[in-house]
Amino acid sequence: MRTLKVSTGEQTYPILIGRDLYARLPEWLRSRGIGPDRPLMLVTDTHVGPLYGEKVAGPLRAAGYRVGEASVPAGESSKSLEQLSRLVEEGLRFGLDRQGVVLALGGGVVGDLAGFLAASYMRGIPFVQLPTTLLAHDSSVGGKVGVNHPLGKNVIGAFHQPLMVVFDVSTLRTLPRREVVSGYAEVVKHALIADASFADWLLRNSERLLRLEPSLVEEAIWNGCRIKAEVVSQDEREAGLRAILNYGHTIGHALEAASGYAGLTHGEGVAIGMVGAAMLAEALGTARDVVEPTKRLLQAFHLPVHLAGEWPEEKLLELMRRDKKARGGVYAFVLPERIGSVRLVRGIPEEAIRRVLRRLKSG
Ligand SMILES: NC(=O)c1ccc[n+]([C@@H]2O[C@H](COP(=O)([O-])OP(=O)(O)OC[C@H]3O[C@@H](n4cnc5c(N)ncnc54)[C@H](O)[C@@H]3O)[C@@H](O)[C@H]2O)c1
Ligand SMILES: [Zn+2]
Structure with missing residues (x-):
């Protein structure tokens, strides 16, 4: 234990x-x-x-x-x-x-x-x-x-x-297989926001984790809880730092809402959202070499990394402007700086987000 x-x-x-x-x-x-x-x-x-x-x-x-x-x-x-x-x-x-x-x-x-x-x-x-x-x-x-x-x-x-x-x-x-996979999206998120060596460990052990080998699952959950607890203890009432826990959720929530909470699970939405955030960071020049490692890790857990099918771009943008991190219609995203570190960035240009949504569709 x-x-x-x-x-x-x-x-x-x-x-x-x-x-x-x-x-x-x-x-x-x-x-x-x-x-x-x-x-x-x-x-x-x-x-x-x-x-x-x-x-x-x-x-x-x-x-x-x-x-x-x-x-x-x-x-x-x-x-x-x-x-x-x-x-x-x-x-x-x-x-x-x-x-x-x-x-x-x-x-x-x-x-x-x-x-x-x-x-x-x-x-x-x-x-x-x-x-x-x-x-x-x-x-x-x-x-x-x-x-x-x-x-x-x-x-x-x-x-x-x-x-x-x-x-x-x-x-x-x-637990149904899809819920297992979906749950790992948040574990991966905790690694990507705060702990590169945990991200490495997850990549090396993904198959055993998906098979739910108990001692590995315990370690993964322990680390996920530890990272979340560290963030939360510094910002219990969500004044600032805690926003980084929202990594992948700006696009993820928009996708969930646009699909009427039926097409995608929460974890699947967050997975695609983390890839989108990494693409945005590379496009804005605030990070390098984050998209491929992010995709590799998510794919190791059989999570989706691109958008299949048709998605209403205007509706997604509108949902993102209403995201809780946004202020006065200005887009805000948690963006990676490198694997294991992220920060909240406000005032993201809409055109950059549109390009990312298109890139997410093309895979
Ligand atoms: N409070 C927070 O900080 C916080 C953070 C993240 C998510 N959430 C909330 O969590 C909710 C999603 O949680 P979830 O993904 O656990 O969904 P859930 O509680 O609906 O569980 C998913 C499904 O699995 C079933 N299930 C649960 N455990 C099972 C088991 N051991 N064996 C078989 N079936 C099992 C459930 O009955 C349900 O059908 C959302 O409402 C979200 O808003 C809250
Ligand atoms: Zn979440």
Whole structure:
């Protein structure tokens, strides 16, 4: 098992990464001050619950904890005020009080939703993250929790740090292949923004990582969490530095939105977005030799590196002007300086972006 300490302004919490960890939850909860007198509410989704719900709840009940369970339909659409309200109802019915603790078992959707439940329920109760997707290594660090609104993704939310994160990598074995590949896009992103030697390591081990060899996966997740934690601890409320975590997301989010969140997964969009950002940096002359190594690494994880099919250029540009980093209609991108280092650049000329979009189409 690997451990990592995340320090935020207010507190420090551990991330535990390893195999078959859930049997030790009672012990770890007690060590964080949560004894069997505290009611626990396990929140999961319809895919993950049947697979791992009992593995989590069983040992806790055996140790004398009272565990309530609530499940939401699998998928992004459950990150909604409707599901939040349903969970509040279930919590009240179960007797979750101010002493209660929420356990979030699932991917980023459950983590964000159950985390926001914990942030708002009776003005805030603790929660524990039990991530079950590779992507959730990203969402379990940083304390961002929330739900979507019909008019925008993640527009209702809060910062709420977990009490601890227990990442049992054994659960990844049942994750659909496309989700595995997509999750590696964020791992690659963490390497590309901050750690060239981690990027080398990922390239050398991509096939074994795709086969989910546990000790390698643990190391990859540990490094991804470490890098994100380092960035976040320097900029907890997203004033500046934290923007670099958005590498690849300007184009990526635009592609996701333009495809109606159906054609591309988040990771696939981010992969293409990182190639686009590298092309932009080379075109603007702020970096050399970044496009090819970026592509090589992404392709090693079977991620897409160019745009297939037709994409509405004007719509993509409009979406990028609305990106959260943009100010007053001026484009802002996180651009690589070299492999392992990026910075936020404002005032990117539109013509350069158009050329990149065309180049992304031609492969
Ligand atoms: N809070 C943050 O900082 C942050 C960062 C990145 C992403 N996110 C959010 O994370 C969400 C995406 O997370 P995700 O990619 O984990 O999606 P997800 O939670 O929807 O999981 C993907 C799919 O895999 C299933 N699944 C999960 N674990 C499984 C397992 N072990 N075995 C079998 N099936 C499993 C789920 O039921 C779902 O169908 C988005 O809503 C995004 O906004 C948040
Ligand atoms: Zn992302």
